[in-house]
Amino acid sequence: MGRVKEFVREEALRSAMKTFWSKGYEGTSIPDLMQNMGISRSSLYETFGDKQSLLNEAAKYYSRLVGEKRRSILANAKTVKQGLTDYFRYHMEVALEENWPGGCLITNLSIYHDYLDDETKKLIEESMETLEEAFYHFLEKGKENGELTSALDSRKTARLLLTINHGINVVTRVKGDSCHLEDISESILHLLT
Amino acid sequence: MGRVKEFVREEALRSAMKTFWSKGYEGTSIPDLMQNMGISRSSLYETFGDKQSLLNEAAKYYSRLVGEKRRSILANAKTVKQGLTDYFRYHMEVALEENWPGGCLITNLSIYHDYLDDETKKLIEESMETLEEAFYHFLEKGKENGELTSALDSRKTARLLLTINHGINVVTRVKGDSCHLEDISESILHLLT
Secondary structure (H helix, E strand, O other): OOHHHHHHHHHHHHHHHHHHHHHHHHHOOHHHHHHHHOOOHHHHHHHHOOHHHHHHHHHHHHHHHHHHHHHHHHHHOOOHHHHHHHHHHHHHHHHHOOOOOOOOHHHHHHHOHHHOOHHHHHHHHHHHHHHHHHHHHHHHHHHHOOOOOOOOOHHHHHHHHHHHHHHHHHHHHHHOOHHHHHHHHHHHHHHHO | OOHHHHHHHHHHHHHHHHHHHHHHHHHOOHHHHHHHHOOOHHHHHHHHOOHHHHHHHHHHHHHHHHHHHHHHHHHHOOOHHHHHHHHHHHHHHHHHOOOOOOOOHHHHHHHOHHHOOHHHHHHHHHHHHHHHHHHHHHHHHHHHOOOOOOOOOHHHHHHHHHHHHHHHHHHHHHHOOHHHHHHHHHHHHHHHO
C-alpha cells in the first residue's frame, strides 16, 4: 500500500475510533461511520470489513495510541511519585482532550460488554490485564527501591489503581473538571507514599 | 390509583430501569421497552410519557432503590472499617446480582452523558454529588472518632472513593469476579486505616 493510501486509511480508522468512542458499538450506525470517516459504504466494507471488524481494528489502534504511552510512563518512571503523577496527568489529558470524545474507548466498551463479540471482549480483557500488570511491576519496583513499604500488597493495589483508572473515565464524563481530578491524583499519592 | 394498578406500574417501571441499565439510552428502542415492560405503545406513552421522561423516572427509581441504601450504610456505620466493608460489599452485590444487568445505571448513563437531556444530566450530577457528600461526612466522622488521621483530606478522599465506586462498575462488567473486588475493598481499607 502506498504512503498516501496508508495515511488516508489511518485517518479513516482514527475517525471510526472516535465514533465508537463517542457513541458505543450499539449506538454507532454504518451511516454514522460513513459520514465521520468520509468514505462510501462499499469502501468501508472493502477496506475494513463489517462493523464488528472495524470496531476491533479501532480498539487496537486506540490501544497503541493511548495504552502504550501510559504503560511506558509507568515502566520508565524514576520514582513512584513521579510515575503516578505523570500517569494520571496524561490519563486526564486524554480523558479531557477537547478534540477527543472524552473518557476512554475501553471504559466505554466495557459498560456494554455483553453486546460485544468474543474478539472485542478478549481485547478489552487483555487491555485491563496489561494495565494491571504495568501497575503491579511499577509498585514492585517502588517496594524494591524502598519508596513503598514492603507490607504493601502490590497485586491488590494494582487492581485498585486499575479501578481508579476506569473510574476517572466515568467521573470526567460528568464533571469534566481537571482540578477535581488533580485532587484524585494527589489523594492516591498521599495514601500510597 | 389503586394498589394493584400502582403495583403493576412499579413492575413496568422496574423493567424499564433494567432495560436502560442494560442497553443505555441511545441503545434502547421503544419496541425494547414495550417488550420488556409487557405493555403497548399507547399504554407506555399514556402512563410514562416519552422515552426521555421514562428514563428520568427510571433513574429516580434506581436512585431510591440502590442509592438510599448505600448512603444509609455510610451514615449509620459504627466504625470506618465496618462502614467501608459493608458499603463495598453491598455495592458489589448490586453490581454482580444476576437478576440485574450488572454494574450501575448511573455509571452507564454517565458514559454517554452528552446524549442525555438536561434533566437526566442534572439527576446524574446530583447523584454523584450526593454520594461524594455521604463519603465526606463518613470520613469526617472517622476523623472525629480518631479512627482516621486528622491529616486526611476528607474532601479529596471522598472524591477518590466516588471514583473507585464508579470504577468498580466498569471493572465488574469485564471481570465479574467478586473475589477480585474484595481485593479492592481490602486495599482501600488498608490504605486508609
